[in-house]
Amino acid sequence: MKQWVAEKRWQRGKRALERQLDYQEKKAESLRDKERHVVLDIIVRAQAVRRKLEEIHSISDEARILEVGSGAHGLIFGFGNKYGVGIDPLAVDYKRLFPVWQKNAQTVAAIGEELPFADASFDVVLSDNVIDHAEKPVKIVEELARVLKPGGLLYFTVNIHHPIYDFASKAHGAWNALGIRFELSPFADHTVHFTENQIKKVIAGLPLNVIEQNSTSRQTKAAVPGSKSGNAERQFKKLFFKNALYELVAVRD
Numbered sequence: 001m002k003q004w005v006a007e008k009r010w011q012r013g014k015r016a017l018e019r020q021l022d023y024q025e026k027k028a029e030s031l032r033d034k035e036r037h038v039v040l041d042i043i044v045r046a047q048a049v050r051r052k053l054e055e056i057h058s059i060s061d062e063a064r065i066l067e068v069g070s071g072a073h074g075l076i077f078g079f080g081n082k083y084g085v086g087i088d089p090l091a092v093d094y095k096r097l098f099p100v101w102q103k104n105a106q107t108v109a110a111i112g113e114e115l116p117f118a119d120a121s122f123d124v125v126l127s128d129n130v131i132d133h134a135e136k137p138v139k140i141v142e143e144l145a146r147v148l149k150p151g152g153l154l155y156f157t158v159n160i161h162h163p164i165y166d167f168a169s170k171a172h173g174a175w176n177a178l179g180i181r182f183e184l185s186p187f188a189d190h191t192v193h194f195t196e197n198q199i200k201k202v203i204a205g206l207p208l209n210v211i212e213q214n215s216t217s218r219q220t221k222a223a224v225p226g227s228k229s230g231n232a233e234r235q236f237k238k239l240f241f242k243n244a245l246y247e248l249v250a251v252r253d
Helices: 002-030 035-054 091-097 137-146 163-177 185-189 196-204 217-222 232-239
Strands: 064-068 083-087 106-108 122-128 148-160 208-215 244-252
Touching: 002 091, 002 163, 002 185, 035 122, 035 148, 064 137, 091 106, 122 137, 137 148, 137 196, 148 196, 163 185, 196 208, 196 244, 217 244
Parallel strands: 064 083, 064 122, 083 106, 122 148
Antiparallel strands: 148 244, 208 244
């Protein structure tokens, strides 16, 4: 039974990657001749994160930077350090699809659950809203802490949701595992739908000194337009928020 569950979990992670690659291939077509704007957006986002981290302590140009889940448009491509590396299982495909900015950092095709680095290898580790596409998201968070040097900086984000989506995500995984091939995009693209309490519990179990953690759950709820009588979709979204952002800045003990 345990082996069957592990195999189905692996299949779900593999399917999420397939869907992600299909999405990014279509996106690459749409971005032709617009690469300059994308590069600027990447640099602006990456430098904003760098400034946030440097409020804790400075990051030298010689610092070793790792982004786990660097994806198609990761922070590492605008972070600006000499020693920057991105890890992503689709790294080879992304280098082909987005050569203009992917050349700004070395990338390695590997999974976040098994980072190919020794303990305490990096001064800064980044992971920006990617772990919920993976086979074992909690294992990735543990790896982020493992490869971070004592005193090193961690920047981590992930989408969080009302608990009803956690239940729906598990149900979606269960019926597909049992052979009922019916995919709903939000649950096929993501292997889990974390609640805020779930991800905070994961973080609390790691050797990290949390400097800052916050979420946009209240803002996400408030952003839903007022529900009108008979508009079931708005009423549902007002009650059960989705796609808020949890953000963490921490230092490795």
